[in-house]
Amino acid sequence: MTAIAVENLSKRFGRKQALAGVDLTIGRGEMVALIGASGSGKSTLMRHIAGLERGDAGSLIEILGNVQQRDGRYGADMRNLRGDIGVIFQQFNLVARLPVITNVLCGILGRISAWRGTFGFFTRAERIAAIEALGRVGIPEVAWQRASTLSGGQQQRAAIARTLVQRSKILLADEPIASLDPASARRVMDVLADINRSEGMTVLVSLHQVEYARVYCDRTIALRDGKVVYDGPSDALSDTFLTELYGAASEELVLPQKLPVRGEARPAETSDRRAGVRKKTLQPA
Numbered sequence: 001m002t003a004i005a006v007e008n009l010s011k012r013f014g015r016k017q018a019l020a021g022v023d024l025t026i027g028r029g030e031m032v033a034l035i036g037a038s039g040s041g042k043s044t045l046m047r048h049i050a051g052l053e054r055g056d057a058g059s060l061i062e063i064l065g066n067v068q069q070r071d072g073r074y075g076a077d078m079r080n081l082r083g084d085i086g087v088i089f090q091q092f093n094l095v096a097r098l099p100v101i102t103n104v105l106c107g108i109l110g111r112i113s114a115w116r117g118t119f120g121f122f123t124r125a126e127r128i129a130a131i132e133a134l135g136r137v138g139i140p141e142v143a144w145q146r147a148s149t150l151s152g153g154q155q156q157r158a159a160i161a162r163t164l165v166q167r168s169k170i171l172l173a174d175e176p177i178a179s180l181d182p183a184s185a186r187r188v189m190d191v192l193a194d195i196n197r198s199e200g201m202t203v204l205v206s207l208h209q210v211e212y213a214r215v216y217c218d219r220t221i222a223l224r225d226g227k228v229v230y231d232g233p234s235d236a237l238s239d240t241f242l243t244e245l246y247g248a249a250s251e252e253l254v255l256p257q258k259l260p261v262r263g264e265a266r267p268a269e270t271s272d273r274r275a276g277v278r279k280k281t282l283q284p285a
């Protein structure tokens with residue numbers, strides 16, 4: 001079954017053609033990487049799939065077989081479909097002053113009555129589910145801490161826990177590791193891969209470094225100037241091929257050092273870098 005179907009998606013911002021006739025289909029249970037140099041349209045595509053933005057005339061997006069938007073208008077099922085999609089961003093994933101557990105519980109706001117959400121009235125079962133979700137991502141001990149006290153990697157994992165509590169079927173992760181040091185980045189990618197495998201959650205993750213795509217995703221979709229220029233096995237994205245696709249801009253897609261193979265022994269994680277660090281810290285100088 002198809003999780004995400006995008007047909008002829010175009011988006012113009014003034015004179016800038018951010019997306020130009022994007023076609024792609026992602027099956028349920030797939031974990032797919034989206035790569036592209038800066039400004040290639042990754043975030044714009046993610047925002048459209050999340051239902052946060054509407055495409056231009058002629059565009060069609062279907063989520064789980066239902067029309068999410070067509071010709072710049074949202075479909076009738078839009079509200080329900082929003083609940084099926086969990087979104088995490090590079091930053092600003094959590095409300096800093098609230099405890100982590102409350103942030104995670106925000107995942108169920110779409111399913112409970114407005115008054116319960118407004119007053120933060122959550123049942124014992126819901127709180128237990130939130131702590132279990134934090135356990136799934138490896139950080140149950142931070143449940144009662146303020147979100148602002150978490151490292152960047154922990155914040156991303158808490159945001160993933162929120163999507164588990166939301167029971168979303170699709171997870172869109174827009175550059176979730178761009179602000180993290182390599183050890184924290186791998187942990188976040190490990191968690192994404194784990195919930196993809198064990199929960200069957202469809203994952204679309206945009207990445208700046210193609211190495212992570214090669215290690216974690218069988219399939220990569222590459223964007224350039226708002227168009228899909230490659231859609232196929234991540235293994236095929238050799239450095240030479242990347243240069244063919246992106247020219248000099250390919251340098252920003254390659255890490256200076258090789259990543260260990262998944263599951264290979266890794267050095268102990270150093271302390272996670274605090275969230276809010278400047279974007280693209282993994283780029284070569």
Ligand SMILES: Nc1ncnc2c1ncn2[C@@H]1O[C@H](COP(=O)(O)OP(=O)(O)OP(=O)(O)O)[C@@H](O)[C@H]1O
Binds near residue numbers: 036039040
């Ligand atoms: N709201 C907007 N208004 C005007 N232009 C926009 C808007 N959003 C995106 N763009 C432009 O569309 C193009 C694609 O932007 P987008 O953020 O999707 O790229 P990206 O691949 O995610 O880049 P990065 O890796 O740097 O985040 C860029 O030229 C950007 O300036």
